[in-house]
Amino acid sequence: MTPERYQRIRQMLDARQTDLTICMENVHKPHNLSAIVRTCDAIGVDHVHATWAEDANRLAGGTATGSQNWVTVNSHNNIEDAVKAMRAAGMQILATNLSDSAVDFREIDYTKPTAVLLGQEKYGISDEALALADQDIIIPMVGMVQSLNVSVAAATVLYEAQRQRSLAGMYQGPCKVSEQEQNRILFEGGHPIFAKACKRKGLPIPAIDDQGQIVADEEWWSKMQMSQDAWQHLDDE
Template identity: 50%
Template sequence: MTPERRQRIEATACSRQMDLTVFMERVHKPHNLAAVLRTCDAVGIQQAHAVPGSHGLPALNNTSQGAQRWIDLHRHADTPDAMKALKDAGFACFAAHFSDRAVDFRAVDYTRPTALVLGTEKFGVSDEALALCDGEVIIPMIGMTQSLNVSVAAAVILYEAQRQREAAGMYAPRDPSGSPQKELIDRWIARDLARRKTPPPDKDENSP
């Protein structure tokens, strides 16, 4: 491993936002799941949560650009299980959902522990999840369409969270020898080295 690669791994791990996350409730299209995880990595989120749809979590496609290797995706049996885990961990849960009580997504304070709840592509966030959320947010729309693709909406909201947190100094590098940075760095380096050491397929003994 080059010093530059190690330095990049350490810098990334030391700016991870452990108290910002997303919960994907039965998001079933591969490109949407992949795109959300790619945005999570881009804004420094380490933990993501999901409840699989009826056919399970979709296989990730190239849209993720390998982001799944750097994100811990936790699978939950159902929505109450996922919401309880988030609540027990101290997260305020906000659903991306159009309703009378929803507020502009920029009005929320994302510097506190926050989970963004995203619903299935066709039906949105379930009533079951909404009943357990602390609030709902909308992205103002001034065109003829009334909503954005779920992965695009996630990106818009998460970059507002990143903006607020960066202004609050929450991306300042942490000590790489501290926890959980050290454990994350060690895990990433070990996995990176293992991938690079994977031997190529054996050649036929008669091949040049």
């Protein structure tokens, strides 16, 4: 990894907002999923949550591929499990929904740990999800339509969150990402060829030093040079 690459990844990690996230409930169009994940990376969101109408990860390909290298997608079987995970992290749960109790999205304090629920393109957020939210939010519109594309809505809300957090100095260190996760991202983002081989061979992720270089013992390097069958055979002896 070049020094420039190392510094760029480090700067990205230092700006990550680990207590800000998006939860997509059955959002199913690949281009919307891709756009949302891409925006999350741009904002500094390091992980998102999703539930799927079918047992499939719809982010397997497409334009989100590059962004997926930097944003972790946590899949859940249902919306209750997703909200439970976000509440365990101390987050306020906001639902993008037109209702009598909804407030302008700009009235929310996004410097608090926050999760934003986004619903399926055609039907919106389910009643089940709405019942789990703390507050409905709306994006004011004066035209004939009453809703934005889900990826546009996500970007609009997230950039308001970024604005508030920037004013509060929340994009300046210290880094909020765990050291283990930092090391993983530095390895996978800075040494992609080794990372793929490491995963293929079932090797542990090595340490990355403050110059961005791999720190591993001779056994790790030896196994990296061998086929998976070869080194596993040695382990069995």
